[in-house]
Amino acid sequence: MNRKAKRFGLGTLLLLGLLAAWIHMADKNYVYKALVYNFADIDDNIIFDQREIDAPATPQPWPLARMYNRIQLPQELEQLHQELESVAFLVVKDDSILYEQYWDGYSDESLSNSFSMAKSIVSMLIGVAIKEGKIQSVEQPVADFLPEFKEGDKAKIKIKHLLWMSSGLNWDESYSNPLSMTTEAYYGSNLKEIIDRLEALEEPGQKWIYKSGDTQVLAFVLQKATGKSLSKYAEEKLWKPLGAAQDAEWSIDQPDGVEKAYCCFFSNARDFARLGKLYLHNGVWDGDTIVPSAYVQASLTPNGLTKASDGEKVDFYGYQWWLMPDYKGPNIFYARGILGQYIVVMPEKNIVIVRLGKQRGERLGEHPSEVMAMIDAVNEMVE
Numbered sequence: 001m002n003r004k005a006k007r008f009g010l011g012t013l014l015l016l017g018l019l020a021a022w023i024h025m026a027d028k029n030y031v032y033k034a035l036v037y038n039f040a041d042i043d044d045n046i047i048f049d050q051r052e053i054d055a056p057a058t059p060q061p062w063p064l065a066r067m068y069n070r071i072q073l074p075q076e077l078e079q080l081h082q083e084l085e086s087v088a089f090l091v092v093k094d095d096s097i098l099y100e101q102y103w104d105g106y107s108d109e110s111l112s113n114s115f116s117m118a119k120s121i122v123s124m125l126i127g128v129a130i131k132e133g134k135i136q137s138v139e140q141p142v143a144d145f146l147p148e149f150k151e152g153d154k155a156k157i158k159i160k161h162l163l164w165m166s167s168g169l170n171w172d173e174s175y176s177n178p179l180s181m182t183t184e185a186y187y188g189s190n191l192k193e194i195i196d197r198l199e200a201l202e203e204p205g206q207k208w209i210y211k212s213g214d215t216q217v218l219a220f221v222l223q224k225a226t227g228k229s230l231s232k233y234a235e236e237k238l239w240k241p242l243g244a245a246q247d248a249e250w251s252i253d254q255p256d257g258v259e260k261a262y263c264c265f266f267s268n269a270r271d272f273a274r275l276g277k278l279y280l281h282n283g284v285w286d287g288d289t290i291v292p293s294a295y296v297q298a299s300l301t302p303n304g305l306t307k308a309s310d311g312e313k314v315d316f317y318g319y320q321w322w323l324m325p326d327y328k329g330p331n332i333f334y335a336r337g338i339l340g341q342y343i344v345v346m347p348e349k350n351i352v353i354v355r356l357g358k359q360r361g362e363r364l365g366e367h368p369s370e371v372m373a374m375i376d377a378v379n380e381m382v383e
Contacts, residue, residue, distance in 0.1 A: 040175060040186060042087070042113045042339060042358055045266045049255050051231040053239050053248040055271075060243025062270055065096040073101065077377035080370060084340055085358035087112060088269035091378055092352040095277060099381065100269065107268075109246055112356045114265040114272070115337025118250075119215045121234065121275065122261050123163060123320035125222055127283065127295035128237045134225040138163060138298070138319075142217065145224040153200035159221065161204040162214040163319040164303040168202035171213030175338065182212055186263070189254040191216060207308040208317060212262035215320065219261030230259040241290055242274040263337070269354040275335070276343040276352035279321075295319075300333050316366040324367060328375060342371060346378070353378055 073089075081089060087106040091099040100108065114121075129135040138160035143149040149157060153168070161167045174180035185194055195216055219230050226233050231250045239248060248271065251264035278284075279300070283291030299319035307314055316323050324332040334344040340360035344353040353374055361370040 040113070040115065040263075040338065042341075042356065044113055044264070045111060045249055045251065048251040048260075048264070049253075049257065050249040050266070051229065051252050051259065053231050053235045053250060055244040055247050056240040058243075059245040061245065062092070062273075063096040065093060065098040068097060069099055071099055071381050073099070074377045074380055077373060080361070080373055081357070083359075084361055084370060086340075086355060087358065088354065088356040090269040090273055090352075090354040091381070092273050092277065092354075093382060094350050097270070102269075106356075108270050110268055111246075111249060111266040112268065113263070113337070113339075113341070114267065114335075115263045115339060115341050116212070117272070117335040117337045117341050117343060118261060118263050118265040119212075119320040120335035120343070121238070121265055122215050122218050122222070122230070123299055124238060124275070124278070124291055125230070125233055126159065126163065126218060126319070127291040127299070128233075129222060129225050130295060131289070131292045135159065135221070142221060145221045146217070148196055153203075154198075157200065157204045159218070160319075162218045162221075163299075164205070164305060165208050165210050165214050165317065165320075166205050166303070166305055167211065167214045167217070168200050168204045168206070169198045169211065169213055169217075170201045171198060171211040173209075173211050173213075185212065185216065185253075185260065189257070191253045191258050191260065192220070195220065206305065208303065208305040208314045209308045215262040216260075219259060223258070230261055234265075237290065238275070238278075239271075241288065242271075242278060242285055244271045244274060246271055269356055272343055272356075273352050273354045276345045276354070279333070280345050280347060280350065280352060300331065322367070324371075324375075327367075327372065328379065332375065334371060336368070336371070340368065340370060342374070344371060344374060346375065349379070349382060351378060351382070 087104050089101050140159050142157045143155050149155060157167050172181040174182055181194055185191055198213060222230060246268055249266040250259045252259055278290060279296055282293040283289055283296040299321055301318050302315040302323055303317055305314045322334050322336055329346055329348040332346050334342055336342050340357045342355045355374060360368055
């Protein structure tokens with residue numbers, strides 16, 4: 001080995017050593033896990049600690065439509081499923097399963113990561129807590145539950161500001177940056193410490209900026225308000241009343257820790273569809289009000305704020321639900337995850353669509369192109 005090569009090798013080792021020392025001193029050891037796994041995956045329940053959400057002893061089976069799986073999937077959508085590596089596609093029409101298909105060894109019992117669809121679940125649970133009187137209303141200050149929000153500008157933040165993604169907190173939303181707060185929250189082991197570091201940089205309730213941290217704060221509010229873990233509350237108030245067929249899981253930051261509320265609820269297409277059906281029917285399930293209808297309607301109303309990025313008016317986001325009020329049918333709304341996880345509700349047609357998979361397509365404005373493709377295809381299927 002020549003002298004130049006030796007110097008290069010020693011320099012590289014020194015640089016790596018300094019980097020490792022900095023990672024350790026900065027308490028960023030989660031970076032190693034982030035580098036090993038590279039990017040979030042739909043099967044990440046095998047690399048994280050999980051808290052189980054039990055299904056009821058007697059689940060409610062989905063009825064099958066008269067034309068169950070007898071309707072041809074449009075060729076364009078079939079091709080899109082292949083390109084984006086779908087693992088599940090489900091269509092519920094008039095509260096019965098009309099169509100379902102699975103790929104790559106997945107089935108109606110396979111667990112798959114919700115990613116940010118979990119945000120919509122957290123929003124549902126806020127509505128439940130309001131119904132039970134554990135939270136007064138969306139106007140209640142976060143400081144009533146979390147002492148660290150009593151000081152300075154953070155004291156101005158209300159629950160509705162978190163639901164609207166308008167807290168003004170300095171959360172760094174990036175999965176690709178190994179040093180971002182989102183990456184630390186995903187691969188790290190202390191969500192409380194991350195939330196405690198947040199600072200209020202802007203007036204709440206003014207600008208919309210998508211931030212997973214806002215959902216995580218909501219989870220801490222729920223935990224304080226109910227005295228229960230997020231998983232236990234979801235089990236008692238959603239999973240069991242909705243008659244889920246399979247146990248679900250929610251990733252936690254460490255053994256006996258707290259849920260990664262902004263993501264990482266693991267279930268299957270059929271049980272995810274129950275959440276869509278609940279909101280399709282304004283929070284009512286088999287005659288019982290699970291989420292107050294007024295809260296559901298507020299959840300599905302555009303917040304009317306301005307986007308921080310360009311100042312445009314927000315007509316596409318409510319209480320942690322994405323809205324498509326004018327796309328080929330009034331008041332379409334959906335939950336979505338980063339790798340193309342969707343629960344799409346089409347109220348005019350009484351339809352719920354669930355898609356789970358490994359990739360997402362390009363975005364057209366605020367909405368992923370495949371969401372519109374699925375809506376178009378399902379409209380063609382049921383005509």
